[in-house]
Amino acid sequence: MRYVSTRGQAPVLSFEEAMLTGLARDGGLYVPETVPAMTADEIAALAGLSYEELAYRVMRPFVGDTFADEEFRGIIERAYATFGHDARAPLVQLDANHFLLELFHGPTLAFKDFAMQMIGQMFQTALARSGKRITIVGATSGDTGSAAIEAFKGLDNVDVFIMYPHGRVSEVQRRQMTTPSESNVHALAVEGDFDDCQARLKDMFNDFDFRDEVGLAAVNSINWARVLAQVVYYFSSAVSLGAPARQVSFTVPTGNFGDIFAGFIAKEMGLPIDRLVIATNQNDILHRCLESGEYTKRGVSPSISPSMDIEVSSNFERALFWAHDKDDAAIAGLMRELAGEGGFRVSENAITALRSHYDSGTANEVTTSAEITRNLADRGELLCPHTAVGVHVGDAHAARAPSTPMITLATAHPAKFPDAVEAATAVRPPLPKRMADLYERSERITRVPNDLARIEGVIRETRRT
Numbered sequence: 001m002r003y004v005s006t007r008g009q010a011p012v013l014s015f016e017e018a019m020l021t022g023l024a025r026d027g028g029l030y031v032p033e034t035v036p037a038m039t040a041d042e043i044a045a046l047a048g049l050s051y052e053e054l055a056y057r058v059m060r061p062f063v064g065d066t067f068a069d070e071e072f073r074g075i076i077e078r079a080y081a082t083f084g085h086d087a088r089a090p091l092v093q094l095d096a097n098h099f100l101l102e103l104f105h106g107p108t109l110a111f112k113d114f115a116m117q118m119i120g121q122m123f124q125t126a127l128a129r130s131g132k133r134i135t136i137v138g139a140t141s142g143d144t145g146s147a148a149i150e151a152f153k154g155l156d157n158v159d160v161f162i163m164y165p166h167g168r169v170s171e172v173q174r175r176q177m178t179t180p181s182e183s184n185v186h187a188l189a190v191e192g193d194f195d196d197c198q199a200r201l202k203d204m205f206n207d208f209d210f211r212d213e214v215g216l217a218a219v220n221s222i223n224w225a226r227v228l229a230q231v232v233y234y235f236s237s238a239v240s241l242g243a244p245a246r247q248v249s250f251t252v253p254t255g256n257f258g259d260i261f262a263g264f265i266a267k268e269m270g271l272p273i274d275r276l277v278i279a280t281n282q283n284d285i286l287h288r289c290l291e292s293g294e295y296t297k298r299g300v301s302p303s304i305s306p307s308m309d310i311e312v313s314s315n316f317e318r319a320l321f322w323a324h325d326k327d328d329a330a331i332a333g334l335m336r337e338l339a340g341e342g343g344f345r346v347s348e349n350a351i352t353a354l355r356s357h358y359d360s361g362t363a364n365e366v367t368t369s370a371e372i373t374r375n376l377a378d379r380g381e382l383l384c385p386h387t388a389v390g391v392h393v394g395d396a397h398a399a400r401a402p403s404t405p406m407i408t409l410a411t412a413h414p415a416k417f418p419d420a421v422e423a424a425t426a427v428r429p430p431l432p433k434r435m436a437d438l439y440e441r442s443e444r445i446t447r448v449p450n451d452l453a454r455i456e457g458v459i460r461e462t463r464r465t
């Protein structure tokens with residue numbers, strides 16, 4: 001299995017190389033050259049399997065010879081052993097044809113654990129074999145950073161530095177990053193906002209000397225291996241509702257488009273998905289694009305669903321690549337236009353292609369809060385604000401196609417965003433028992449200025465060699 005860049009100017013890589021590299025050197029994103037298909041019989045045979053066995057069958061063809069069969073099974077077993085629910089991704093019924101896929105039973109209570117725990121185990125196995133060391137640096141507005149720290153803490157060949165905007169993440173998110181005591185993980189509080197953190201990360205990747213010196217690697221949502229791990233729960237949930245004999249649709253609370261793009265890959269593999277519905281908060285560049293064909297930056301306005309607060313959506317480039325029949329030169333052109341002019345118009349053919357798979361909907365702050373209130377009152381479900389955006393949009397789309405089950409992805413546990421949930425319901429959601437002492441654990445934070453040289457200095461001095 002070979003991986004190519006969406007912009008066509010970076011080397012073709014194996015799964016292992018694409019996973020360890022993250023971002024392609026031409027600025028593009030790696031995608032599989034061809035998507036392996038599963039037959040209807042193979043999909044039907046997934047029914048009743050454990051999550052781990054199902055994950056093995058879905059992901060195996062993408063991995064090529066990077067891992068031996070038994071090695072890959074071991075990776076999957078270890079990745080999900082830390083989850084607090086035997087089903088890993090249980091389904092809950094909301095309505096006759098609307099279901100909630102709970103993706104928040106991992107160690108940091110958000111769906112990012114599904115991919116990050118896999119990545120941690122895969123990196124460890126690949127690096128132990130080659131004897132190489134790498135330094136993972138990430139920028140986070142909250143959920144990604146804690147998921148990365150939780151996945152890599154204590155691993156031998158990896159040091160992890162996560163930059164987050166000082167004073168601008170929730171207390172639960174901060175504590176999840178700052179309380180692990182393992183010496184290979186570091187939370188860097190950057191004196192700036194999330195855009196500053198992302199800009200410094202980008203600068204660091206463009207500093208090729210530094211990049212090679214420390215063996216810089218990224219595990220942000222553009223890493224192909226993360227997308228792959230997220231494909232699995234589309235299969236597990238669809239099969240439990242009758243696929244492949246029955247079509248299902250999904251609604252996905254969306255920011256950087258990694259999660260919903262995994263649904264598209266599942267569909268490409270042969271899973272009978274009718275609609276993939278993009279749910280956005282007030283940062284609605286994707287919804288506007290689907291409606292009008294214009295993909296235009298408008299800045300970010302902070303919301304109560306902060307993990308979806310994006311100006312541009314990085315993985316959307318992959319969707320555009322497919323919508324342009326994999327024309328990498330066209331994608332490179334659009335991305336230049338985005339960087340130079342702050343936006344572009346999607347061609348008629350490409351927007352038609354996008355609309356053949358994706359729908360979209362949006363929820364503003366008032367609606368999101370009202371959905372949290374309503375779902376507790378009417379359905380007895382306490383939702384995190386991201387999930388509430390999804391359920392709002394999912395309800396509307398489910399009503400349009402009453403014979404197709406709608407599955408909305410519950411992307412975080414309500415206790416991860418207790419202030420927004422309490423404001424809407426007067427209920428303060430408790431942390432699950434296994435992390436009830438989070439507020440008592442001691443924190444370890446390195447405060448850094450918003451300055452590339454200073455941040456690189458901290459990383460050079462602190463990483464283990």
Ligand SMILES: *Cc1c(COP(=O)(O)O)cnc(C)c1O
Nearest residue numbers: 143255256257258259307411412
């Ligand atoms: C990251 C995140 C999202 C957005 O996922 P993308 O893959 O970036 O679209 C939604 N909800 C929560 C809770 C998240 O942490």
